[in-house]
Amino acid sequence: MALDTVAIAQTTPDNSQPFAELGLKPDEYARIKEILGRRPTSSELAMYSVMWSEHCSYKSSKVHLKQFGEKAPKSDALLVGIGENAGVVDVGQGYAVTFKIESHNHPSFVEPYQGAATGVGGIVRDILTMGARPIAVMDPLRFGPADAPDTRRVLPGIVAGVGGYGNCLGLPNIGGEVTFDETYAGNPLVNALCVGVMKHSDIKLAKAAGAGNLVVLYGAKTGGDGIGGVSVLASETFGAGGSTKRPSVQVGDPFVEKVLIECSLEIFAEDLVVGIQDLGGAGLSCATSELASGGSGGMKVQLDKVPLRDPSLSPEEILMSESQERMCAIVEPSKIERFLEICKKWDVTVTVIGEVTDGNHLEITWNGELIVDVPPRTVAHDGPVYNRPLAQPDYINQVNSQTVNVPIPATASEIKAAVLKLAAAPNLADKSWVTSQYDKYVQGNTIQSQPDDSGMIRIDETTNLGVAISTDANANWSYLNPYQGAKLALAEAARNIATAGARPLAVTNCLNFGSPEDPGVMWQFAESVRGLADGCLEMGLPVTGGNVSFYNQTGAVAILPTPVIGVLGVIQDVRTRTPMSFTQAGLDLFLLGETHEDLAGSEWAFLHDQRVGQSPDADLQREMRLIELLLEGNSFFAAAHDLSQGGLSAGLTEMVLRHKVGATVSLENAGVELISETPGRVIVAIDPAHTSRLEGIAIKNSIVITKLGTTGGDALTINDAVISLAELSTAHTSTFPRLFG
Amino acid sequence: MRVGVITFPGTLDDRDAARAVVVGGAEAVSLWHGDADLKSVDAVVLPGGFSYGDYLRCGAISRFAPVMQLVIEAANKGMPVLGICNGFQVLCESHLLPGALTRNSDLHFLCRDQVIEVVNNQTAWTNSFKQGEKIVIPLKNGEGSFQCDDQTLAMLEGEGRVIARYLGENPNGSRNLIAGISNAKGNVIGLMPHPEHAINELTGPSAQGLGFFTSILNAMVK
Numbered sequence: 001m002a003l004d005t006v007a008i009a010q011t012t013p014d015n016s017q018p019f020a021e022l023g024l025k026p027d028e029y030a031r032i033k034e035i036l037g038r039r040p041t042s043s044e045l046a047m048y049s050v051m052w053s054e055h056c057s058y059k060s061s062k063v064h065l066k067q068f069g070e071k072a073p074k075s076d077a078l079l080v081g082i083g084e085n086a087g088v089v090d091v092g093q094g095y096a097v098t099f100k101i102e103s104h105n106h107p108s109f110v111e112p113y114q115g116a117a118t119g120v121g122g123i124v125r126d127i128l129t130m131g132a133r134p135i136a137v138m139d140p141l142r143f144g145p146a147d148a149p150d151t152r153r154v155l156p157g158i159v160a161g162v163g164g165y166g167n168c169l170g171l172p173n174i175g176g177e178v179t180f181d182e183t184y185a186g187n188p189l190v191n192a193l194c195v196g197v198m199k200h201s202d203i204k205l206a207k208a209a210g211a212g213n214l215v216v217l218y219g220a221k222t223g224g225d226g227i228g229g230v231s232v233l234a235s236e237t238f239g240a241g242g243s244t245k246r247p248s249v250q251v252g253d254p255f256v257e258k259v260l261i262e263c264s265l266e267i268f269a270e271d272l273v274v275g276i277q278d279l280g281g282a283g284l285s286c287a288t289s290e291l292a293s294g295g296s297g298g299m300k301v302q303l304d305k306v307p308l309r310d311p312s313l314s315p316e317e318i319l320m321s322e323s324q325e326r327m328c329a330i331v332e333p334s335k336i337e338r339f340l341e342i343c344k345k346w347d348v349t350v351t352v353i354g355e356v357t358d359g360n361h362l363e364i365t366w367n368g369e370l371i372v373d374v375p376p377r378t379v380a381h382d383g384p385v386y387n388r389p390l391a392q393p394d395y396i397n398q399v400n401s402q403t404v405n406v407p408i409p410a411t412a413s414e415i416k417a418a419v420l421k422l423a424a425a426p427n428l429a430d431k432s433w434v435t436s437q438y439d440k441y442v443q444g445n446t447i448q449s450q451p452d453d454s455g456m457i458r459i460d461e462t463t464n465l466g467v468a469i470s471t472d473a474n475a476n477w478s479y480l481n482p483y484q485g486a487k488l489a490l491a492e493a494a495r496n497i498a499t500a501g502a503r504p505l506a507v508t509n510c511l512n513f514g515s516p517e518d519p520g521v522m523w524q525f526a527e528s529v530r531g532l533a534d535g536c537l538e539m540g541l542p543v544t545g546g547n548v549s550f551y552n553q554t555g556a557v558a559i560l561p562t563p564v565i566g567v568l569g570v571i572q573d574v575r576t577r578t579p580m581s582f583t584q585a586g587l588d589l590f591l592l593g594e595t596h597e598d599l600a601g602s603e604w605a606f607l608h609d610q611r612v613g614q615s616p617d618a619d620l621q622r623e624m625r626l627i628e629l630l631l632e633g634n635s636f637f638a639a640a641h642d643l644s645q646g647g648l649s650a651g652l653t654e655m656v657l658r659h660k661v662g663a664t665v666s667l668e669n670a671g672v673e674l675i676s677e678t679p680g681r682v683i684v685a686i687d688p689a690h691t692s693r694l695e696g697i698a699i700k701n702s703i704v705i706t707k708l709g710t711t712g713g714d715a716l717t718i719n720d721a722v723i724s725l726a727e728l729s730t731a732h733t734s735t736f737p738r739l740f741g
Numbered sequence: 742m743r744v745g746v747i748t749f750p751g752t753l754d755d756r757d758a759a760r761a762v763v764v765g766g767a768e769a770v771s772l773w774h775g776d777a778d779l780k781s782v783d784a785v786v787l788p789g790g791f792s793y794g795d796y797l798r799c800g801a802i803s804r805f806a807p808v809m810q811l812v813i814e815a816a817n818k819g820m821p822v823l824g825i826c827n828g829f830q831v832l833c834e835s836h837l838l839p840g841a842l843t844r845n846s847d848l849h850f851l852c853r854d855q856v857i858e859v860v861n862n863q864t865a866w867t868n869s870f871k872q873g874e875k876i877v878i879p880l881k882n883g884e885g886s887f888q889c890d891d892q893t894l895a896m897l898e899g900e901g902r903v904i905a906r907y908l909g910e911n912p913n914g915s916r917n918l919i920a921g922i923s924n925a926k927g928n929v930i931g932l933m934p935h936p937e938h939a940i941n942e943l944t945g946p947s948a949q950g951l952g953f954f955t956s957i958l959n960a961m962v963k
Contacts, residue, residue: 163850167883168791170753255794259750345775347750437850441879441938441945444757458944461760575943 003315004042006370013039022049028384035378043364043371046316047379050282051289054550057383060516061548064526067533068543075542077505080203085126085278086196087544088203089506091570093465096203098130099195101140101471101510101566103549108190111249112157116190117165118226118252121324123194124169125278128261129327131204131268132196135443136457137166139176139192140471140510140564141434144185146426146739151180154188156740162192163437168254169261172446173438174455176471177564180426181606186554191510191547191564193471197459202268207275208295208330208356215288215301215354216336218343219260219279219326223309226250226283226322256325263346264327270342272335279326285319285379287328288354289362292376295330298357299376301364305353315366330356386516393520399480402612404599408671412720415670418604419716419723422675423653424731425607426739428646430657433736447574451654453496453642458574466574470496470567474645475560476601477615482524486531486563487618488679493567494539496642498627499682500577501634502569507536509546509565514558516550524561525550531618532563538620541567578630581658582639582685585712589663590694592626593681594704595648595673603646604675616679623680625701630682632697639685649674651683656716657729664717665709674718685711742961744954745772745782747812747828749803753790754825754937761937762786765954774806784821784865784957785812787828789882789935799842799884800830809835821865821957822929826882829921829931838924838931839897840889845882846914854946855880855934856908857920861901864927865960869952876949878939880912880920885933887915887922897922904930 009015019029022045032040032048040048054060068082079096080088086100104119120137127134139162144151166173171194208215226249267273275295277287284306292299303315313321331339336352343350357363362379364372409418422428431450440449447466448456454470472493478485494504509532514521525548536543552559571577599605600613630640643651648667656662667673686694698705709717716723744762746769748755759769770782774792779785793802803809809831816822816837824832832838845851856877859870870876889897894916897903905921913933921932936950 160849167850167881168751168753168794170790253794255751255791255796258753258791258794432853436853439850439852439881441852441881441935442753442757444760444938444940444944446944 003366003369003371006041006373009039009041015039017045019045023053024049028052036374041371043316043319044374046320047285047289047372050285050320051379052383056282056286058548059384060386060388060550061525062385063387064529067529071533071537072542073537073540078542078544079200082543082545084205085129087506087508088130089544091467093460093463094199095197095459095465096200097195097197097467097568098127098132099193099469099508099566099568100126100545101191101193101508101564102547103510103512104190104192105188105512105549105552107249108158109154109186109188112154113161114249114251116158116161118250118324119190119192120162120165121252121254121257122280123192124171124257125280127194127196128264129204129276129278130196131202132198133265134171134194134196134261135445136174136455137171137192137194138174138455138469138471141176142179142181142184142189142562144180145182146180148185150185152740158188158190159434159437165252165254167439169258170442172440172442172449174440174446174449174457178431178434181475181560183557183559187552187559189512189562193566195467195469204268204273204276206277206290206294208291208299209274210332211296211356211358212333213274213356214331214333214336214352215299215356216329216331216339216350217306217326217353218329218348218350220253220256220323221307221309221349222318222321223323224313224317224321227317227320250322250324252324259346259348260325260327263343263348266342267339270338272339273329273331275330277328279328281322283319283321289376289379291328291330292362293380296356296358298359298361299354300357301354303364304367305351307349307351315371388516388522389519390522390526391519392523399612400614404605404610404613406599406605406608406610410671415674415718415721416723418674419649419653420728420731421607422603422646422649423728424735425603426735427603428650429735430733431736432733433740447577448500452580453499456500456571456574456577464573464575466571468497468500468502468569468571471564472496473562473564474601475562476606476611478528478561478563479611480601480613481615482527482561483531484615484618485561486528487535487620488616489563489565490532490535491618491620491623491679492642492644493565494627495623495682497567497569498630499580499640499642501631502571503631504541504567504569504627506568507541507543507565509543509563510549511546512549512552512559512562512564514553518558521558528561528563532565535618535620539624576634578634578637578640580639580641581655582661582711583659585661587638587685587711588688588691589665589708589711590684590686591681591706591708592629592684592703594678595676595681596678597672598676598678602675602677619680626680626682626703629697629701629703633684633694636690636693637684637686641683643681643683645677647675647677652716653728653732655683656725657732660725661711662713662715662725663709663711664713666719670719742767742958743770743782744768744957745770745779745785747772747774747785747787747808749774749792749806751790751792751794752788754788754935757937758786758788758825761940761951761954764940765951766958772808774803774808777807777811779811779815783961787824787831789826789828792827792831799827800834803831804834813837816929819926819928821960823866823953824931825935825937826933829933832929832931837929838922839893840887842884843886843888844884845886850883851912852879852881855912857905857934858908859905861904864904864923864930866930866953866956867904868959869956875908877947878934878936878950879946880934882933885913887919889916900925905932
């Protein structure tokens with residue numbers, strides 16, 4: 001193909017262009033022509049097509065996501081908000097923490113190992129780009145039925161990919177989720193979270209300021225992998241031809257990324273960059289247009305200077321390539337020499353590819369010929385915005401009007417059977433098969449990790465300041481009521497860090513949904529965003545950023561609406577944290593919060609193929625009082641554990657198996673109390689001497705507490721049902737090895 | 742007393758190892774793979790990680806690093822050297838230790854708390870332990886299965902050069918449950934599990950890994 005230049009485009013206005021194949025709608029193509037006053041060159045068309053894709057432009061979600069800004073609670077903690085690579089919050093002592101979660105769903109179905117690996121790699125670069133040292137990762141994962149043949153292909157590959165990449169980067173993996181549902185068959189969800197820490201003064205932004213400053217590309221060479229991965233894969237629902245898309249998935253090299261991290265941190269420490277952006281989705285198209293529009297406004301790039309792994313790549317392909325492990329920095333000419341020296345020390349390939357200019361032109365040349373001349377803002381920020389039609393889907397009234405009809409265990413043997421069934425259920429079973437493939441110790445600051453309620457990392461070895469993070473979603477509730485479901489997930493994530501004694505501070509999210517072109521899905525999405533924004537406002541927690549993944553559907557079947565909510569909190573002294581379980585006998589167990597008959601969306605209902613009824617309503621005022629109680633009780637709680645999926649049954653199972661110390665509890669209405677999933681409940685273990693202290697803070701915070709029983713022994717005893725720890729452990733730990741080898 | 746901690750490209754546990762050296766009572770000195778300079782250290786730790794991305798074979802490229810030529814020389818003259826995980830692999834590739842580390846028998850990366858038994862407390866890095874002491878430290882690797890030929894195995898066993906063994910089920914298929922070995926003089930140790938991640942109960946499963954780092958002080962005082 002002959003080189004298409006701006007000059008040629010001006011003289012051949014009627015040349016037909018493959019805009020539809022690149023995913024652009026006719027009116028979008030017309031708008032590009034209007035912006036440019038001519039037809040785009042093929043390189044410009046490539047840039048617009050990737051940057052205006054759903055994944056990069058958020059064109060279907062923008063109108064809803066702006067609620068996170070409009071309803072933002074007043075927060076002194078927020079240092080950098082939505083719109084940058086990741087949000088940054090102040091955690092005290094001069095430290096700032098940045099965290100974000102992103103999806104890599106579609107690539108992980110096509111090529112599980114590389115899809116998951118590059119998902120980790122991408123989010124880690126986002127965190128690095130803010131100027132932070134990445135300190136931990138987490139991975140909420142969702143799969144088709146646990147016993148489905150394709151899950152045996154997808155799950156081991158994704159787990160190995162997450163581990164293979166994260167382990168090689170030296171980042172502890174401190175938590176996540178593994179959940180199964182038939183709607184995720186063909187649409188596995190791979191959400192990756194990374195958290196990083198820096199001093200306030202070290203925050204970096206994606207802006208190319210200062211005419212004459214240099215545009216520097218460093219890291220891996222550019223290859224043909226992932227060309228158009230973003231637009232081709234993420235913005236198009238899977239049809240029958242999945243496997244033919246394999247070449248669009250990026251291939252990761254964690255070793256290169258590890259070196260890139262250390263090299264970048266050394267560069268940041270010497271304050272050598274004005275602005276920085278990683279190359280992720282949409283590659284150079286994204287980095288150059290975002291940097292330019294975030295800074296002085298203009299940029300000149302000599303595309304032929306980009307170092308290539310494959311010399312046959314065309315300029316269009318170079319602009320679209322999503323080769324991993326690349327960064328683009330803006331460097332003052334006086335500092336370039338030192339910048340190059342540090343790259344040389346780390347054997348990192350580095351090339352000056354252009355310079356910042358005043359004005360409003362992003363000009364890209366190829367061997368001296370002008371092939372791109374666009375206002376960068378129109379590429380990066382002025383993409384199309386759709387107010388897509390939305391309508392409450394028919395199923396809502398249908399499922400909400402039914403009630404859950406499941407057997408309620410009553411006799412001792414039925415109770416025992418129910419507890420064992422829940423302990424072994426794939427959604428609740430021991431996840432060591434997964435988490436033992438992740439390094440949780442590296443960096444030496446991991447205080448908590450799976451199966452604790454949250455991940456916790458020490459960020460200062462002298463003061464013992466730490467952060468805790470939990471990610472949660474309950475897609476069953478979101479299916480029944482997406483507005484409440486989002487609020488409930490937020491409450492659960494906040495509760496999961498408060499049980500350890502960390503105060504919730506900020507929120508990130510990864511919103512996984514079906515096709516936005518389906519008004520029912522769009523309604524689920526809109527309701528979820530509304531619920532999360534309302535919930536964050538009520539709880540006073542700012543949303544610092546997030547990610548939207550649409551088109552998670554195969555044919556007409558969309559995934560359950562799955563808003564994964566991450567909450568980050570601060571703990572002043574990690575040594576004071578409350579563990580999730582007890583190590584000694586003779587402690588009293590108390591339930592904080594009341595139990596109602598909340599079976600809709602429960603794991604027990606799921607195990608009986610029932611997805612009907614009404615989800616509980618989130619009572620965030622009560623959740624906030626519960627959090628205060630937990631923080632006040634942190635000084636004397638021996639253990640605290642959140643109750644969520646699987647209710648009291650799962651909560652007790654997890655506690656007694658953690659340190660192999662049993663418990664004896666008596667319940668009035670054991671059947672319902674064990675399987676109900678009423679939100680806002682926590683089990684705590686205390687020394688009996690502290691009973692009045694617990695009662696005092698419970699009254700103060702208006703939280704109902706009930707004594708459940710005591711710890712000790714080698715069994716979980718519930719009324720007359722005695723379940724030995726040995727048989728409970730076997731049930732809990734054998735599911736994953738049986739399914740996945 | 743100065744203990745050097747080497748950083749290769751792709752080394753991950755260098756800061757952890759330096760922390761353990763300091764908690765153990767010595768001064769930690771960073772050594773860069775590309776610098777042929779041991780900075781007058783008294784002992785060297787080769788930390789864990791994926792040096793050079795484990796390309797070709799684990800440790801196969803690192804052994805050619807300029808700093809390693811000096812480490813090999815010094816080790817042969819008796820300087821204490823501890824290689825942990827990837828460091829163990831580098832020592833085998835450098836022929837300071839016999840045998841090789843191969844893929845775990847179940848082919849998965851494995852991270853877990855591992856009970857090991859210290860079976861030789863006469864080396865520069867194990868003299869703080871009681872003979873036969875059982876300790877819990879993290880094991881985390883993808884290629885930790887120690888393999889060697891029968892003759893080498895008989896030599897290692899016969900000369901007391903197996904310094905630590907896994908207890909319980911074999912985690913990775915290592916011959917004779919070997920978790921660590923020494924050279925003939927006992928100054929060079931290769932250890933698959935990670936004592937540097939077990940220096941306190943806050944961040945590790947125990948503080949029992951610290952013994953390796955206090956041992957080196959004893960060895961120097963003697």
